[in-house]
Amino acid sequence: MNVLRGRLKSRWRHIAIFLSIMGPGIITANVDNDAGGITTYSVAGAHFGTSLLWAFIPIIFVLYVIQEMASRMAVVTGKGLADLIREEFGVKVTFYAMAVLVLANFGNVMAEFSGIAASADLFGMSRFLLVLFCAVFIWWLVVKGNYKSVEKVFLFACVFYVSYIFSGFITKPDWKFIAAQTLRPTFSWDHAYLVMLIGVIGTTIAPWMQFYQQASVVEKGIKMKDYAYHRLDIIVGSFVVNIVAFFIVVVCAQTLFRHGVRIETAKDAALALKPLAGNYCFLLFAFGLFNASLFAASILPLSTSYTVCEGMGWELGVDKTFKDAPQFYTLYTAIIVLGAAFVLIPRIPLVKIMLFSQVANGILLPFVLILMLRLINNKRLMGIHVNRPIYNVLVWATVIVMVVLSAMLLVLAQKSLCWR
Amino acid sequence: MATQNGSAGQDMFVFFSRMLGVGIVDADRQPLGVLWDVLIEPFGKYAKAKALVVASGRWQKKFATIGWADVEGLAPGQGQVKARRAAVSFSATPEHKAELSLRQDILDQQVVDTNHQNVIRVNDIHLLFAEKDLVVAHVDIGLRGIFRRLGYEPWVDALVRLIRPNAAYLNKPHFISWKHIQPLSINPVSMTIKVDVSQKELRDIPAPDLSEIMLDLAPRHRLALFKTLDLAARTQLFMMLEFKEQKSLLEDLDEREAVDILNHLPTDEGVDFLGALPRPVAEKIMALMETKSANRLSSLLGYASESAGGLMTTEFIWVLETATIEEALRIVKERTLKAEAIQSIFIVDGQKRLVGSTSLRRLIIAEPGDNVMKAALKKTVSIRTEDDVKKIAFLMDKYKYVALPVVNTESVLVGIITIDDIFNRLVTIAWRRARRRKDIR
Secondary structure: OHHHHHHHHHHHHHHHHHHHHOOHHHHHHHHOOOHHHHHHHHHHHHHHOOOOHHHHHHHHHHHHHHHHHHHHHHHHHOOOHHHHHHHHHHHHHHHHHHHHHHHHHHHHHHHHHHHHHHHHHHHOOOHHHHHHHHHHHHHHHHHHOOHHHHHHHHHHHHHOOHHHHHHHHHOOOOHHHHHHHHHOOOOOOOHHHHHHHHHHHHHHOOHHHHHHHHHHHHHHOOOHHHHHHHHHHHHHHHHHHHHHHHHHHHHHHHHHHOOOOOOOOHHHHHHHHHHHHOHHHHHHHHHHHHHHHHHHHHHHHHHHHHHHHHHHOOOOOOOOOOOOOHHHHHHHHHHHHHHHHHHHOOOOOHHHHHHHHHHHHHHHHHHHHHHHHHHHOOHHHHHHHOOOHHHHHHHHHHHHHHHHHHHHHHHHHHHHHHHO | OOOOOOOOOOOEEEEHHHHOOOEEEOOOOOEEEEEEEEEEOOOOOOEEEEEEEEEEOOOOOEEEEEEHHHEEEEOOOEEEEOOOHHHOOOEOOOOOOOOEEHHHHHOOOEEEEOOOOEEEEOOEEEEEEEOOEEEEEEEEOOHHHHHHHHOOHHHHHHHHHHHOOOOHHHHOOOEEEHHHEEEOOEOOOOOOEOOOHHHOHHHHOOHHHHHHHHHOOOHHHHHHHHHHOOHHHHHHHHHHOOHHHHHHHHHHOOHHHHHHHHHHOOHHHHHHHHHHOOHHHHHHHHHHOOHHHHHHHHHHHOOOOOEHHHHOEOOOEEEEOOOEHHHHHHHHHHHOOOOOOOOEEEEEOOOOEEEEEEEHHHHHHOOOOOEHHHHOOOOOOOEEOOOEHHHHHHHHHHHOOOEEEEEOOOOEEEEEEEHHHHHHHHHHHHHHHHHHHHHHO
C-alpha cells in the first residue's frame, strides 16, 4: 500500500515537473502549423489524397533532431542562437543572416495576416476590422505581458488545433486504408508530386524556429537536470504538430480529393468543404485557420526582433522602455504594422511576396543548420554535451537532405516566380 | 613598411578590425602569416599587448604566439617579428591561458560597462600605439563599428555626410573607455571571471544595480560573475534578486557556497526565501545550515508570511532592565554589526518580556551611571506576532517609529519589524488602492 502510494506520489511529481517545464517545444512545433503550413497540407490532401501521408513519419524525426539541438545549446550555454552566432562567427555572418531572416520572417508574418483575412472572409466578417483588431491585440499582448503569461496564452492556443482532429473524424475516413498509406511509402517521380513533397517537408522546418526555440528555452531557464523532461516536451511537440498536419491532409483527401476539387489556398479548402463535409467541418476548419494564423502572427514579430537585437547587440526585451530599446520596438512594431497593412492593400501581389519569403527561408535554412552543427560540436562551448558521433552522422544526413530539398524548392519557386 | 615599436614617437590610434589580417613578416622579410589575434594582460588599469597570434595557411590554419618582446615592429600596414620563419613554431589551435584574447574574449562578446552599469556588445576595439607598447584604449559599441566590420564604413559615412554633416553618427563615436570595461570571459578552471575584479570598478557598483546587470547576462556568466565576488557582496546581491533567480542561482552553486550565503542572510530575508520553497526542500536546506541560524529560521517559518511574525527579523538590540546606560551602550557597540536597526534599543526583564524601549540618541545624552530605564521612552508600543501589515503600518505612521517590537502571547520580545520590512508590501497596497480609485473615476 505504502509502496503504491510512494510510486503514485513520485509519478505525480514527474508529471508536475513536466508541466512546469513544458512549453517551448510544444509551442515552437505548433507555430509550424501556421497559415502557410495549413495551405500546403490542404493542397497536398486535395491534389494527392493520402499518398503523401507517409512523409509525416520522417518529418517527426527530423523535427525532433533539430529542435533538440537548439534546446541543448540553450541549456548548456544559456545563450540564444543569434548570440552564439555573433560570438563565434563575427559580425559579417550575423548581419547577413539577420537581414535574410528579417525578409523571410516578414513574408511569414504577411502570410499569417492573410490567413487572418481569409478566415474573416470565411466567417463573413470584415477583413479590415479583424486584421486591425488582431494586429493591435498581438502588439498589446507582448508589450503588456511577460514570458509566463504569454506562454500560457500560447499553450492554450495549441489546444485549439484539436479542431482539425475533430474535422478529420467528421469526414469518417477509412482508417485501415489510411494506416496502410502512412506506413507504406509510395513514391512517384511525377513533377507535381515532388514539388508537393518538398513543400510539405519544407514548411515543417523554418529557420526562425531554431532561434525562437533556443531563446524561449533560455528565457525559461531550464537546467540540465530537468533536460529529460524538456526532451519529452520536444517529442510531444513534434508528434502533435504532425498529427494535426496529418488530419488536415486526411480531411482534404477524404473530401476534396475524392471529388476532384482543385484548390489554391486554405480558404478554398474550407469553402469546398462546406457542401462536401457539412457546416461543422467547415466551421472547425475555418476556426483552425484563424487560430493558427493568429498564433503564429503573435510569435513571429517578437521572435524576429529578439533575434536581430540579440545578434546586433542592441538593447532588447519587452520590459524595457522605447527609449532604452528603440531598435527593438521599432522593428517589432514595423513588422506588425507593415505585415497587416500589406495584406489590406488591394491588388498587392501577395502570392509573389510570399514566394519571395519562401525563397529567403530556403536560402537561410541550410546556413542556419550548418552553423548550428558547427556550434553544437564546439567543445569549448558545449563541453561533454557535443553531439555523439552516431548522432552527428544522423544530423548531417538530415541536414544534407534538407539542404538538397530546399535547393530544389528554390529552383522550383524561382520558376514559378518567373511564370507569374 | 614596418616601423620600430613606436619609433614614430607619436601616439597613434587604430581599430582592431583594421589590424586583423595585416601581413606579418619574419626577420628576413619573408611572409610569416597574418595577424590573427592580440593577447593582453588581464590585470592592471591599462591593457598592454603581451603577445600577437599569427595565423598561417588558408584551409588548415596554423597559429603561432609571439611574445611582444619578439616583435620587431607593428603598424597598420604590416608587422615584423625578430625571429626567422624556421624558428617560429606553429600549432593547430591558438594558445592563451591566463591572457585575454581580444578576438575571442572581447570582440563581438558581451562585456559590462561599469560606468553606465549595463551590458554591452563590443563591435570593435580601439587600440593605441603608445611609446613601445600597444594598449587597448576604448571599445566601440556604435553602429559605425558594425559598418566598419562589414566593410561599408566609407560608403555609409559618405552617405551620412551628404544628408546630415553634423550627425552624431560621424562626430560622436560611441566609445567606452577601457578602464570602465569589465570583460566577462570565464576562466575554464575556476569558473570565475578572468579579470581581477578588485582592480576594476565592478566592486563599486551598488548591489541593486549589479543585480540588474546580472539579469542581463547569460546564466553561465551570471554564475561566474557571482562567484567572482566575496561572501559579503554575494549576500548583498542575493538579497536583491527575485525568488526565481535566487533559487536558480543556489541550484548552480555547490552546496557549501549556497549554505554560506544562507547562513549570512538576515533572518527576514532567509525566511522570505525558505518560506517560498516547498516545505520538505526548506527543511533539507536548514539541516545543512549552522544550527543557530537554522533554529531562528525554523521558528520564524511557523508564522504566516503576511503577519508580523513572518515579516520580523530576530536581529535586534536588547538590554536587561537592570543594566546601566554605560552597559547598554557597550551592548549596542557589540551588536551593531549583526543587528538591522541600531537606533532602537529594547529593554526586557529576566524572562525577556518587553518592559520598555529607548533610542541611541537618548542613551548617548544620558548619564553613563544611571539605570537604563531612566532613558526609556514614556510609552512603548508593541505588536503581536499575528498582527497584519495594515496594523503595523498604522502604528508606525501614528507614532513615527521606524522599528516596532514584536511580542508573543506571553509578551516575550521575539523580534522587531523595521519600516523596510513592510515597505514593499505597503507600496503594493497603496498602488492597488490608487488603481482602484482611478478605475472608479
